[in-house]
Amino acid sequence: MSQEQFRTCPESGLQFHKPAELLMKAHAVVAVVILLIGGIAALGVTLTRWPAVHLLPADRFYQLLTSHGTNMLIFWMISFEIAVLYFCSSTLLRCRIAAPKVAWVGFGLMLLGIIINNAAIANGDASVMMTSYVPMPANPNFYLGLILFAVGALIGCFIFLATLVVAKDEKTYEGSVPLVTFGALTACIIAVFTIASGAVVLVPTWLWSLGVVNHIDAAMYRVVWWALGHSSQQINVAAHVSVWYAIAAIVFGARPMSEKVSRTAFFLYIAFLQLASAHHILVDPGLSAEWKIFNTSYAMYLAVLASMVHGLTVPGSIEVAQRAKGYTNGLFQWLRKAPWSNPVFSGMFISLVGFGFLGGISGVVMGTEQINIIIHNTIYVPGHFHATVVIGSTLAFMSLTYFLIPTLFRKQVAFPTIAKLQPYFFGLGMSVFALAMMGAGTLGVERRHWDMAFTNAVLGFDYPASAYTLMGIMGIGGVLAITGGAMYILVTVVSVFFGKPVGSESSYGFTSTRLMRAEPLVVPEGGHEAAGKWGLAAPGTFLLALFFLVVFVLYYAVNWKYLASVWPLS
Amino acid sequence: MSAIEPPAEIVWWRQPLDRVEGTWIAIALVWSLFMFFMMPFWHIYGKQNLSSEAYKTTPQAYMAKAQAMVDQYTVRKETAMQLPVVRPPPGSDVYLLGRLWQWWPLLELEKGQTYRLHISSMDWQHGFSLQPVNINTQILPGYEMVLTITPDTSGEQTIICNEFCGIGHHNMVGKIYVTEGGQ
Numbered sequence: 001m002s003q004e005q006f007r008t009c010p011e012s013g014l015q016f017h018k019p020a021e022l023l024m025k026a027h028a029v030v031a032v033v034i035l036l037i038g039g040i041a042a043l044g045v046t047l048t049r050w051p052a053v054h055l056l057p058a059d060r061f062y063q064l065l066t067s068h069g070t071n072m073l074i075f076w077m078i079s080f081e082i083a084v085l086y087f088c089s090s091t092l093l094r095c096r097i098a099a100p101k102v103a104w105v106g107f108g109l110m111l112l113g114i115i116i117n118n119a120a121i122a123n124g125d126a127s128v129m130m131t132s133y134v135p136m137p138a139n140p141n142f143y144l145g146l147i148l149f150a151v152g153a154l155i156g157c158f159i160f161l162a163t164l165v166v167a168k169d170e171k172t173y174e175g176s177v178p179l180v181t182f183g184a185l186t187a188c189i190i191a192v193f194t195i196a197s198g199a200v201v202l203v204p205t206w207l208w209s210l211g212v213v214n215h216i217d218a219a220m221y222r223v224v225w226w227a228l229g230h231s232s233q234q235i236n237v238a239a240h241v242s243v244w245y246a247i248a249a250i251v252f253g254a255r256p257m258s259e260k261v262s263r264t265a266f267f268l269y270i271a272f273l274q275l276a277s278a279h280h281i282l283v284d285p286g287l288s289a290e291w292k293i294f295n296t297s298y299a300m301y302l303a304v305l306a307s308m309v310h311g312l313t314v315p316g317s318i319e320v321a322q323r324a325k326g327y328t329n330g331l332f333q334w335l336r337k338a339p340w341s342n343p344v345f346s347g348m349f350i351s352l353v354g355f356g357f358l359g360g361i362s363g364v365v366m367g368t369e370q371i372n373i374i375i376h377n378t379i380y381v382p383g384h385f386h387a388t389v390v391i392g393s394t395l396a397f398m399s400l401t402y403f404l405i406p407t408l409f410r411k412q413v414a415f416p417t418i419a420k421l422q423p424y425f426f427g428l429g430m431s432v433f434a435l436a437m438m439g440a441g442t443l444g445v446e447r448r449h450w451d452m453a454f455t456n457a458v459l460g461f462d463y464p465a466s467a468y469t470l471m472g473i474m475g476i477g478g479v480l481a482i483t484g485g486a487m488y489i490l491v492t493v494v495s496v497f498f499g500k501p502v503g504s505e506s507s508y509g510f511t512s513t514r515l516m517r518a519e520p521l522v523v524p525e526g527g528h529e530a531a532g533k534w535g536l537a538a539p540g541t542f543l544l545a546l547f548f549l550v551v552f553v554l555y556y557a558v559n560w561k562y563l564a565s566v567w568p569l570s
Numbered sequence: 571m572s573a574i575e576p577p578a579e580i581v582w583w584r585q586p587l588d589r590v591e592g593t594w595i596a597i598a599l600v601w602s603l604f605m606f607f608m609m610p611f612w613h614i615y616g617k618q619n620l621s622s623e624a625y626k627t628t629p630q631a632y633m634a635k636a637q638a639m640v641d642q643y644t645v646r647k648e649t650a651m652q653l654p655v656v657r658p659p660p661g662s663d664v665y666l667l668g669r670l671w672q673w674w675p676l677l678e679l680e681k682g683q684t685y686r687l688h689i690s691s692m693d694w695q696h697g698f699s700l701q702p703v704n705i706n707t708q709i710l711p712g713y714e715m716v717l718t719i720t721p722d723t724s725g726e727q728t729i730i731c732n733e734f735c736g737i738g739h740h741n742m743v744g745k746i747y748v749t750e751g752g753q
Binding site: 058059062092128129133134135136173174175176177178179180217218219222245246248249250253254255256257258259260261262281283284285286287288289293296297300301302304305308309312313316317364368369370372373374375376377378443444446447448449450451454456457458459460461463464529535536537538539541542545546549552553556560563564566567568569570 | 573575577580583589610617618620623624649701707709721728739745
């Protein structure tokens with residue numbers, strides 16, 4: 001291992017190992033290309049479900065919806081996450097990456113899987129949605145592509161784990177790994193579980209599609225498939241929470257309020273987050289109430305507790321850092337004086353708020369055993385997960401990209417004005433989109449449906465006019481969000497492939513703060529509490545958290561009330 | 571040290587809990603437990619709970635039961651397709667099936683009466699979505715689900731399919747007519 005293999009970023013102080021750097025770049029570039037394909041599909045889907053536009057014919061709509069689902073929820077997310085894993089191991093621990101050649105094999109398999117799966121969907125005989133529920137058959141290559149991708153991603157996970165071992169062995173850090181690396185480890189452990197579940201369900205399904213296996217039980221498929229389908233979104237949660245902590249550290253030099261609390265919260269994810277696969281089968285035949293209650297609540301909502309903890313400690317650590325810098329007026333000066341024109345921060349903060357208020361609350365409500373009866377498979381469901389996966393994960397990853405362009409790719413961020421506005425377009429557009437879907441879903445509008453007017457059906461049904469209005473608002477929000485997505489791709493692609501190399505200090509375009517080397521926090525006299533109020537180090541964050549709780553309680557109660565109006569069932 | 575660097579204290583787990591965090595964890599834990607116990611509470615005191623009653627079946631066996639009910643209780647036919655409208659007696663077992671791309675047969679139930687509604691799929695997965703009352707369940711081939719329902723509003727309810735089931739999915743519509751009692 002020669003020292004020439006390493007370079008130190010002069011501005012951030014990060015140390016990159018060349019083979020790791022190349023791998024990160026490759027995974028990130030593939031991820032962004034996938035985001036572009038998924039985004040084009042998103043436009044077609046949105047413009048078809050917007051009733052006044054109703055753009056595409058039914059077959060094309062279902063095809064694009066399948067493409068949008070697999071590309072975004074699986075390929076974009078996991079490709080980006082492998083880059084994040086390599087960053088959190090090799091870069092943050094300042095060590096060489098383990099077995100780069102094997103890592104390239106993993107990358108190759110992922111890319112091959114993406115191509116094979118996309119080709120099957122493009123062929124038109126794999127329009128089975130991302131879930132590919134048996135016994136609806138798809139082109140065998142649809143499953144094969146997913147399997148190859150999963151094997152490649154699994155290799156990436158093991159490279160990450162092996163790199164942790166290398167760092168420990170070669171003593172490149174002292175004490176414990178950084179919190180962000182710990183969060184990435186959480187994501188990795190969940191990913192291994194997820195991918196194993198995926199193999200258990202997809203390999204037999206692939207063989208079934210080839211005629212080797214003659215029957216796959218529909219109920220069994222759903223139980224195991226969701227250990228892939230939902231858990232893969234839990235990788236995203238663990239990854240994007242890690243990214244929040246990383247950005248708080250990068251932009252503010254913030255340190256975790258307490259390592260113990262944040263790490264325990266991550267540990268709760270490892271222990272309980274997987275149980276949430278049960279959310280998808282709450283109204284399936286034959287499952288007992290005890291099973292459903294235990295699993296859907298992640299064993300007494302302990303994973304929800306973990307997210308509520310992160311939701312407090314991330315902004316709390318920012319508040320403490322800002323107060324230490326002297327922004328101590330009132331409850332919210334620290335927030336007002338935050339760098340709102342730096343997309344690394346603004347995107348991360350919108351991600352945090354959107355994930356909690358829109359995605360988190362709706363997820364818990366719809367995952368309540370009985371309330372699921374009024375929500376299952378309505379368009380409320382995609383409303384929820386666009387708030388978690390798109391506002392939460394995707395926007396967090398976008399924010400991180402604006403940091404990686406100068407540090408990892410060594411390029412200046414192109415079109416800084418567009419980059420500044422991008423998180424607002426994307427985050428707010430997606431919020432409108434998600435809220436409108438949740439509203440329409442509450443009125444019973446179905447998901448994955450080409451025609452809410454039932455124009456060609458033998459028997460008809462009229463949704464209330466308000467449902468049509470909400471679907472129109474959804475369309476407007478969707479187009480706004482897609483515009484934000486296009487802005488991201490424009491900035492990223494132009495910066496990376498045609499951008500000016502970074503040279504001088506202003507290369508970040510947004511902030512003159514020397515990232516990562518933000519001045520060490522000066523603890524105010526009397527401790528951090530002295531810079532806060534009421535004996536609390538982060539009183540503003542605490543007030544925001546209480547506001548969150550009030551919204552949560554009210555919305556939860558409203559849904560029980562709505563459920564109580566439904567026909568008695570037993 | 572910040573979150574992207576190793577913790578400053580080697581024994582970071584000894585660091586005392588901050589007051590903001592401690593208070594919030596306590597509040598969040600109480601709320602989590604409340605939400606957890608709300609579900610069993612609703613099983614005891616609430617009226618909307620799905621039963622776990624279900625049977626393994628085959629499309630042929632299930633079809634035979636539905637056909638027998640249709641033969642016995644059909645009261646009229648509707649639409650150009652002559653879809654049977656079945657009016658089973660209150661308290662009886664009612665068999666509804668989903669298939670590409672139809673809910674069959676149409677049902678006529680009496681308000682305030684209780685029925686054992688069986689549902690199964692003849693082919694792929696379907697989503698039973700009753701609108702506008704808004705009851706949604708997942709229907710699987712090979713499984714017969716039994717819901718004990720008591721319609722408490724009269725009028726026309728529409729069954730929509732809300733699980734994607736191929737190119738005719740959006741045309742898969744059925745009906746449950748609820749009549750006032752004594753008619």
